[in-house]
Amino acid sequence: MSVFQLEDIKKEFKHGNTSEQILKDIDLKLNKGQLTALVGASGSGKSTLLTIAAGLQKLTDGTISFGGQNLSSMNDEQVREVRAKHFGFVFQHAHLVPFLTVQEQLELMIDTAELKWSKKDKQSRIEDVLKTVDMWNHKDSFPENLSGGEKQRVAIARAIIHEPEILFADEPTASLDSKRSVEVMELIERLASELNITVLMVTHDNDMLKYAERIVEMKDGKII
Numbered sequence: 001m002s003v004f005q006l007e008d009i010k011k012e013f014k015h016g017n018t019s020e021q022i023l024k025d026i027d028l029k030l031n032k033g034q035l036t037a038l039v040g041a042s043g044s045g046k047s048t049l050l051t052i053a054a055g056l057q058k059l060t061d062g063t064i065s066f067g068g069q070n071l072s073s074m075n076d077e078q079v080r081e082v083r084a085k086h087f088g089f090v091f092q093h094a095h096l097v098p099f100l101t102v103q104e105q106l107e108l109m110i111d112t113a114e115l116k117w118s119k120k121d122k123q124s125r126i127e128d129v130l131k132t133v134d135m136w137n138h139k140d141s142f143p144e145n146l147s148g149g150e151k152q153r154v155a156i157a158r159a160i161i162h163e164p165e166i167l168f169a170d171e172p173t174a175s176l177d178s179k180r181s182v183e184v185m186e187l188i189e190r191l192a193s194e195l196n197i198t199v200l201m202v203t204h205d206n207d208m209l210k211y212a213e214r215i216v217e218m219k220d221g222k223i224i
């Protein structure tokens with residue numbers, strides 16, 4: 001079942017008097033609980049497509065449908081609300097706050113997303129999610145004492161703490177060695193297969209493609 005649809009997506013960047021078409025008539029459907037990998041040469045438009053799909057950047061033309069709503073016709077505040085409630089994000093670097101413990105990173109996320117959970121619910125959700133990413137025993141650690149893979153697992157915990165339906169990941173393993181990449185990919189694969197989270201992931205790493213249920217390739221702003 002498709003939960004998210006991109007139709008006829010176009011993106012233009014203006015440089016002075018000229019403009020460049022970066023995305024050309026993109027159609028893409030994401031199925032519930034499926035891990036889709038987005039691949040293609042550098043500059044083909046993968047990150048642009050991912051950030052547009054995730055509502056982090058505006059499109060020039062086209063339709064983004066999610067849960068019976070059309071994101072492309074919403075105002076900024078409405079998009080922000082959908083994003084905060086239903087989407088999670090993971091990037092190449094974990095971007096953790098250096099002076100907060102693992103537990104506190106997640107508390108901050110819960111407060112920022114205005115989830116309004118009771119103290120007890122907050123704590124039990126944090127415990128749950130840290131166990132899911134196998135970082136519960138590190139809950140009092142600071143980022144500087146974690147490996148790259150562990151930091152990325154905390155970033156994933158932070159991205160799924162509010163139980164999003166869709167996880168957008170842009171090269172989540174690009175800063176990791178192969179052993180840590182495998183750990184992070186196995187985790188992301190498990191989020192899709194066990195928690196039924198729909199994942200759209202950009203990757204450059206061919207070794208990671210075996211974790212994807214579907215591979216979509218981009219070339220020059222088009223899906224091929």
Ligand SMILES: Nc1ncnc2c1ncn2[C@@H]1O[C@H](COP(=O)(O)OP(=O)(O)OP(=O)(O)O)[C@@H](O)[C@H]1O
Binds near residue numbers: 040041043044045046
């Ligand atoms: N804000 C912007 N303004 C102008 N051009 C942009 C902007 N963002 C991206 N581009 C251009 O759009 C094209 C696609 O960029 P994008 O970052 O989506 O590629 P990518 O496939 O993610 O590449 P990589 O694999 O290197 O991350 C590039 O030519 C880039 O220079």
Ligand SMILES: [Mg+2]
Binds near residue numbers: 046047048
């Ligand atoms: Mg990119």
